[in-house]
Amino acid sequence: xSVLLLVIVCLVAGIAVRFLRRWLRLVVLATFVSALAxxxxxxxxxxxxxxxxxxxxxxxxxxRAFLIPALAxxxTLAFFAPLNFETASDSFAQIxxxxxxxxxxxxxxxxxxxxxxxxxxxxxFFWALGLIVLMLLAQPRREGSVGGAAQFILVTVIAVSSLLxxxxxxxxxxxxxxxxxxxxxxxxxxxxxxxxLLAVAPFHxxxxxxxxxxxxxxxxxxxxxxxxxxxxxxxxxMNNLFWLTDKSPLFTVLLFGGALTxxxxxxxxxxxxxxxxxxxxxxxxxxGHVLIGLGLDTQLATLGALTALLDRACGVxxxxxxxxxxxxxxxxxxxxxxxxxxxxxxxxxxxxxxxPSFAARWALYREFAATNAALLxxxxxxxxxxxxxxxRVVWDILNAPAPENADAFRLVPWLSAxxxxxxxxxxxxxxxxxxxLASALSQIIETARYLK
Amino acid sequence: MVxxxxxxxxxxxxxxxxxxxxxWRLALFALTAQYVLAAFVLGSLLxxxxxxxxxxxxxxxxxxxxxxxxxxxxxxxxxxxxxxxxRLFALALVVAxxxxxxxxxxxxxxxxxxxxxxxxxxxTGILVAILSRNVLRLGAGILLFSSGFCILETATESSxxxxxxxxxxxxxxxxVVAHLAKISLDEGLAQQRxxxxx
Numbered sequence: 316x317s318v319l320l321l322v323i324v325c326l327v328a329g330i331a332v333r334f335l336r337r338w339l340r341l342v343v344l345a346t347f348v349s350a351l352a353x354x355x356x357x358x359x360x361x362x363x364x365x366x367x368x369x370x371x372x373x374x375x376x377x378x379r380a381f382l383i384p385a386l387a388x389x390x391t392l393a394f395f396a397p398l399n400f401e402t403a404s405d406s407f408a409q410i411x412x413x414x415x416x417x418x419x420x421x422x423x424x425x426x427x428x429x430x431x432x433x434x435x436x437x438x439x440f441f442w443a444l445g446l447i448v449l450m451l452l453a454q455p456r457r458e459g460s461v462g463g464a465a466q467f468i469l470v471t472v473i474a475v476s477s478l479l480x481x482x483x484x485x486x487x488x489x490x491x492x493x494x495x496x497x498x499x500x501x502x503x504x505x506x507x508x509x510x511x512l513l514a515v516a517p518f519h520x521x522x523x524x525x526x527x528x529x530x531x532x533x534x535x536x537x538x539x540x541x542x543x544x545x546x547x548x549x550x551x552x553m554n555n556l557f558w559l560t561d562k563s564p565l566f567t568v569l570l571f572g573g574a575l576t577x578x579x580x581x582x583x584x585x586x587x588x589x590x591x592x593x594x595x596x597x598x599x600x601x602x603g604h605v606l607i608g609l610g611l612d613t614q615l616a617t618l619g620a621l622t623a624l625l626d627r628a629c630g631v632x633x634x635x636x637x638x639x640x641x642x643x644x645x646x647x648x649x650x651x652x653x654x655x656x657x658x659x660x661x662x663x664x665x666x667x668x669x670x671p672s673f674a675a676r677w678a679l680y681r682e683f684a685a686t687n688a689a690l691l692x693x694x695x696x697x698x699x700x701x702x703x704x705x706x707r708v709v710w711d712i713l714n715a716p717a718p719e720n721a722d723a724f725r726l727v728p729w730l731s732a733x734x735x736x737x738x739x740x741x742x743x744x745x746x747x748x749x750x751x752l753a754s755a756l757s758q759i760i761e762t763a764r765y766l767k
Numbered sequence: 768m769v770x771x772x773x774x775x776x777x778x779x780x781x782x783x784x785x786x787x788x789x790x791w792r793l794a795l796f797a798l799t800a801q802y803v804l805a806a807f808v809l810g811s812l813l814x815x816x817x818x819x820x821x822x823x824x825x826x827x828x829x830x831x832x833x834x835x836x837x838x839x840x841x842x843x844x845x846x847x848x849x850x851x852x853x854r855l856f857a858l859a860l861v862v863a864x865x866x867x868x869x870x871x872x873x874x875x876x877x878x879x880x881x882x883x884x885x886x887x888x889x890x891t892g893i894l895v896a897i898l899s900r901n902v903l904r905l906g907a908g909i910l911l912f913s914s915g916f917c918i919l920e921t922a923t924e925s926s927x928x929x930x931x932x933x934x935x936x937x938x939x940x941x942x943v944v945a946h947l948a949k950i951s952l953d954e955g956l957a958q959q960r961x962x963x964x965x
Contacts, residue, residue, distance in 0.1 A: 368928050407950060440932050450943050455951035461905045466949050468940065469896045470910050476916040482921045
């Protein structure tokens, strides 16, 4: 029942935010209450499965471990959404801007099902559903061209088809183990489907046009909350199908994808000034590290990959929140808070201490530093580029003229600033004592029988 | 056998019209016909009363696109990036390629007719999506793709739940495409107004 409750709370929270969009403080209150309700269900909800059309949806240890940060970050982004508030009007585009939080909650509901359901094809389906619901946030800029959001729907449908076919072949292979062709087909279809949806280079081309049409918080939700569901589903598949890791070149594909994605993301970010694209490309560097960690096939590297995934989500949320401050609140005080959030988020994405991603990357680099110096150098250079880009953005913000602080007390920015502080403190604490996170994640890693 | 061949020819013709016709009303009519014929193809894999669900969900999805097209004046927009002759040429290439693939290879022991239907709709859907410059026509391409995939998926997987969800997904896709078309029109009008006032 806990899963059903989570889904209901997400849907009701979305409806509440949508209807209360004209009253900013009520939106914040609704978001806060919803976040509390989600947290309470995750903390105290029963692990007993809920059955739907014969399928079990269970809030077991691994699902809970994934959903706690995912829902927390989803709610955090929904908290930042009121920062983008514009004067209430009945314009369709402005209604969308003022009710961004609603779409984020609605996007969470199918993702909860994807993580908890016991069927891989249905999980894929609900993952895609979450991505498509998120496209309701998009705002195409020009009439007469299809735009990035519409293209994303097409690539999502292609990717999901590919993954569903891969799933069918995965079911068939154990019945005809002599047919090794099926293994190759499975890996090709998995690489195509996940490569497209995770925006792994060279399948990342949809990311820029989509980021142009999505609000920054939407991009952050996509790369920080929705994409990790794909990594999670892959991890679960690798746990369940021993032959997939033992007999196929999946690890090589992951390593190659990661080694290509990190520098491509860094290079694209280097020349980028548009907020959405910048955020999306910065996140590619961390994604590259995650894929390499999974591809290294050791407990330590997988631990590093999962930590990097979590850190990536926090970093992306901080950068998106910081950009919301900077672009919508011109007073000096909010500019400084925004710049600080972007700097800390960027440090998390670049793997700079005290962010936990430093420990995660250290764990990864140790695994291959002695054998692959070129890859190590490429990844270090990518991290350096991320840091340079972030410092450049922060420098521009600090040097831009800003009006002096007004005396009037504004509740919403202050609450968002408090949330930024909480995120930064959490990152610093976990970064200084990464063993806290590692011990929690190691329970999940231990279930992965395929790891060396 | 004859009925099956006629159905296949009808399916190919209906999907081809979505690529070839620029007129949005005729294209949506062809898309509806494609859904009905796809339901008949699925009838050889599923009980008929289950297969007909495809035609119902498809018709509803087309209805969503039709209402949006009326609202957004889609008929004023040049929907394709290339002219009719090039579209015809591209379609001929697709037909030849898919015919070659379906007649020379097997995939999960599917019957050649099923494999051809599924692959042809998938390829046509991608072709429409690549060639269109209009969101609604791209939506029609996505629905063609999903229709082809539904045939392949139903032929390989016996899950009725997945079949039902694929039908629901078509409706959701149509709604999201309609939403994007409406938003892009609003943005276009707003830009025009800003240009006029400036």
